[in-house]
Amino acid sequence: MRSLIIVTLITTVIFGCSKQQPSHDVVNDKVQSKALARQSPQQIGNFNQAWLFNLADDKAYSTVQLDDKNWRALSLPHDWSIEQDFDQKWNGATGYLPGGIAWYRKHFKTPGDLQEQLFVLNFDGIYNHSTIWLNGVKIGGEVNGYTPFNLELNPHLKPEGQNNVLAIRVDHSRYIDSRWYTGSGIYRDVTLYRFNKLHIPVWGTYVTTPKVTHDTADINLAIELSNQHNLAQSFKVITDIIDPNQQVVATQSQVLTLQPKQQQTIEQHFTLSTVQLWDTSTPNLYTAHSRIVKDQQTIGSRDTRFGLRFLEFNPDKGFFLNGQHTLIKGVNLHHDAGLVGVAVPDDVWRRRLTRLKQAGVNAIRTAHNPASARFLELCDEMGLLVQAEIFDEWDNPKDKRLNQQERHDDYISRGYADWFQTHAEADLKAAMKRDRNHPSIIMWSIGNEIEWTYPRYKQATGYFDMNAAGNYFFNPPFISPEEIKQRFHNSEEGQYVLAKTAKKLSNWVKQMDTTRPVTANLILPSVSHISGYTDALDIIGYSYRRVIYDYGYKLFPGKMVMGHENVPQWHEWQAVIERPFVAGTFLWTGTDYLGESHKRWPTKAVRSGLLNLAGFENPSYHMFKSLWNNEPHIHLTTQTLDKSPYKLEANKVVEKKPGAWQQYVWYWYDVNQHWNYQAQQMTVVEAYTNCQQVELFSNGQSLGVQTLQDNADHILKWAVPYQAGQLTAKGLGNCQTTTELHTASEVSTTRVQLDKNQIAVDQNQVVHIDMQLVDAKGHAVTHKEHELTVTVSPELHLLGTDNGRPDAITNYKANTLPTYQGRALAIVTGIKPGTATVKISGPNIATQMVKINVISSSASQGNSQQARLGSH
Known part of the structure; x- marks a missing residue:
């Protein structure tokens, strides 16, 4: 089984997003230019400008004849919840911010001939329960706030040059429909496409590479074609492969005829004799520029950006990127970004992702939903691996206020489970069709901690119904796999069976993409291994269960294991690097995030991030920068001895509770990043570092050398009677770096x-x-x-x-x-x-x-x- 997994997934490839770029000004079967200026004739551009907004609800707001001149003018993307005041009357699951119902309206003129052209409006995401009217006629909408979708406008557009009214109602009155802050409104891009009626539809290309090496690559491009004309159409489809240096390196051309109202998918095949691979340090991107040529004129084109790389998921040795063993040094990210809410400008994500990369982060898990197209484009460009997650709820609901307490039935917290049976397949496939070309995506996750919602799983673990000493996070199962299996299979199935749903979801994923493995985040893996759940998965992800890495590897071999959620503490990474079969981890989280704060007013956010809400570094950032980045690094923190986790024994700093560091969880203990105390007050100075030896100085006087090999917790510590002035830490040997803390006076x-x-x-x-x-x-x-x-x-x-x-x-x-x-x-x-x-x-x-x-x-x-x- 192990060798089969390796062979199957070693051929995994990658691929780019369909992304509109300028098209050629000339039409030739082979284009020798650098192809730097291709304006696609079918994309008018984003539809983000000149909207009207009203945070209110009225049935009349969908009508054309409405006086909306006093509505608020704004541009998209827009999150109305983040603009409101924090208030205890709202629930902490949402960060103490409201949802509600609001309307958006947009006036625009029909920009072309409806007889020859097709107009399609693409929404990358509306949160949530949207209903859309064009000129007073309901034309669609979407329940899932993360699902991208397209609407054809032609049947209800006015003739060319005449005015139209688009009205969108967003119903986020179920404002606690997730366990985290979701935001509200049209919070992602809106794009209007103008196609010839013979065209490549939105998301109409799919690139795979059946073979990639360091020297060569075979490329397959599937292109969907649609003829909405009333007559047959004869034409050429020409594709240029453009390398990262903007040079055309391969071209294919086909002559085709499509009958009226016919759709067809064609394939083009390319072989490159030299390649520039995509990886985390050199994220080289290629472009497949496909165009439809009729009567010597380009009538439509599409650019598909992709990368060349090959993956291996080895159950014994971990993850390999382009043949190189690569530890996954990942973080989880929700889709909010502090003060901008969920309507996040590219530069905000770019700053945050850059800082995470500087700490050594090389991977992102999109917890717990499809990310925006623009976020994934940034990951492509910046060389970040992505685990693309799709669902947080399946058949049964989660309680949005208290994780593990699945017992609510109130309207405001009903979430996606109410729609899963009817919408899951379409939502999953829409997200994958949009995203499957991104070179950054290396695996698909079908679910997050789903087991909590199926009572049989919790009951079978043996953790929650017995007087067991210790902690679920840090103890292996107290009962044998045989007893777990007996408990599970002797319990009532219930209306829905998790393993059957997982298999269904996995099959849907593989219908869309066979080049990447399927995974899920298992919160109760000791049961999931014996229930049939893991049979649907190619990669096994553990949530806060590093204590059973050995248990799972020994008893259930054959599939790669890794951490999908782990606390940002040294002991979690230690568990990875001591086990070659563990591929890596995704820390919870890369940044602090809004929500999941039930009954914790005024705390509006979870402070588990390497970065805080403003994108500033938390202490855990520096710990992991010392673990994940080879560049010499020292970071100093301080605390009074009495408030620290330490005490003095024989003039040595030791833990008050021996071994406590091995059970630290999400939140870093209280430390300061200053050097301001009372004279001679006993303090503990800590250094988070990758230097094997560090010498500490107070006002130039050495306080001694500390070494990592003498500190199992990976933290260097000195007991220092406070003296105003300057603390200096110097790395010794080949770790030449210095950091300082200064006593500060009054603010100037x-x-x-x-x-x-x-x-x-x-x-x-x-x-x-x-x-x-x-x-x-x-x-x-x-x-x-x-x-x-x-x-x-x-x-x-x-x-x-x-x-x-x-x-x-x-x-x-x-x-x-x-x-x-x-x-x-x-x-x-x-x-x-x-x-x-x-x-x-x-x-x-x-x-x-x-x-x-x-x-x-x-x-x-x-x-x-x-x-x-x-x-x-």
């Missing part, structure tokens, strides 16, 4: 850092303004807080402010906020060209002014095609 002003000083008028381009309190000497003040006000000039729009604190309840759209650990963040986007200014001020501190150059979108190399203008 802010140190302002911009991640860029020029942006275009394009909502995907933003500037992050990082504000740090400093004293007169420029030392960071992280032990005191101050109120800051951010004022922007008319060229800019302030998307919001944040300090990263999980229990801060200042409205994200406010321009005044307190710091947290002396720090705060503002995000701005450009709204008109000019030299913009940002003023940062506060009581009794010096004001800072920074300048940002805002240029027109046309001057930014065509970025306006994907412009995003947030509400303002």
Whole structure:
């Protein structure tokens, strides 16, 4: 069985997203140019601009004859929940933010001839329960807030040049329909396509590579063709393969005839004698530029971006990318990003993903739903592996307030389980058809911790019905596999059988894509292994169960094992690197996220991330940077001895509870990132580092050398009587790096850092303004807080402010906020060209002014095609 798995999946390949780009100005069977400027004639562009919004509900809002001039004008993507005030009356599952019902309306003129052209509107995601009217006629909608979908507009459009009204009702009144913050509204891109009636439909291409080596590649391209004309059409389909250097390296051409109203899928095959592989360090991307040529004219085209790589999932040795053993150093991410909610500009994700990559992260799990197309494009470009997850609920509902307590039936928390039987197949296939070309995606996950919702599983484990010593997270099963099997099979099946549903879902995945394995996140794997659930999976993912890696490998061999959710602690990674058969892990989580905070007011977020809500580094970030990145790294934290997990024994720092580090879970214990205490107060200084030896100095005086081999918890520790001044940690040997902490005095002003000083008028381009309190000497003040006000000039729009604190309840759209650990963040986007200014001020501190150059979108190399203008 093991060898079969290897052979089957070694040929896995990859592929790119169908992405519209400029098309050729000339039509030749072979194009020798670099193909840098191809404007696809069928894409008009995003449909994000000039919408009207009303956070209210009225049946009349779908009608054409409606006075909507007083509605709020905005552009998409848009999340209305993130604009509201945090309030305890809402549930913590949503981050104490509301849902509700709202309407969007858009007036537009028909942009072409309805007799010759076909207009299709693509929604990448509406959260959720959308209903859509065009000119007063209901034309569709979608239940699932993460499902992309397309609507043909022609039957209800007015003739060319006449006005149309698009009206969309979004019903998120079931506002606790997930266990995390979902946001509300048309929060992803909307795109209008104008096709010739002979065309390649949206998502109409699929690239696979049956063979890839370091030197050569075979490429198969499947192209869907649709003839909606009333007459037969004869034409050519020409595809150029364009390499990462924008050179045409292969071309195929076919002559075809389609009968009226006929659809057909053709295949084209290419062989490359030299290749540039896609991997995490060099994410090389190719493009298949396909065009339909009729009467020497290009009447339609589609660009499919893809990568060349080969994968192996070995049950004994782990994961291999392009033949190279690669530990999966992953993190889970929900789809919110702090102050912008779920309507996330590209630059916000780019900053967060860049920081995670700097820590050594090479993989993302999209917890627990399909990500946006734009997020996956960034992963393609940045070289991040992706486990694409599709569902969090199947047949039975989860309780959105209390995980494991599946006992609710109230309207506001009913979720996708109510629609799973009727919608799951279509939703899964729509997401996969959109996403299966992305080179970043290496596996499909069909479900997350589904076992909680099937009572037989919990009861069969033996963990929850007996007086067992220890903890579920850290103890192997207390009963034998035989007893688990007996308990399970002697229990009542219930209306739905998890293993049967898993098999059905796995089959649907393989109908869409056989080049990647199917996995799921198992929270009760000791039962799932014997119930038939894992029979539907190619890869076994454990959720917080690193303690049974050996158990699962020994008793249930033949499939690759890895962690899909693990806490961001050293002991989790230690369990991976000590076992060659474990492919890696996805930490919970890459960033703090909103929601999942039932009865924890005012805490609105889960603080398990390597990064906090503002994208600033948490202590766990530095721990994993020391574990996952080879670049020398030292990070210092401090705490008084009495508040620390330590005590002194014979002048040595030891744990108050021996071995406690082996059972730390999601949250890092309380440490400070300052050097401000009472004179001679006993403190513990910690260093998170990959240096084997570090020497600590206080005001130039050595406090001794600590070594990693003497610290099983991978943390270096010194007991230091506090003395004002400077702490310095120096790596020794070949680990040449130094870090410092300074005693800070009173706040003098802010140190302002911009991640860029020029942006275009394009909502995907933003500037992050990082504000740090400093004293007169420029030392960071992280032990005191101050109120800051951010004022922007008319060229800019302030998307919001944040300090990263999980229990801060200042409205994200406010321009005044307190710091947290002396720090705060503002995000701005450009709204008109000019030299913009940002003023940062506060009581009794010096004001800072920074300048940002805002240029027109046309001057930014065509970025306006994907412009995003947030509400303002």
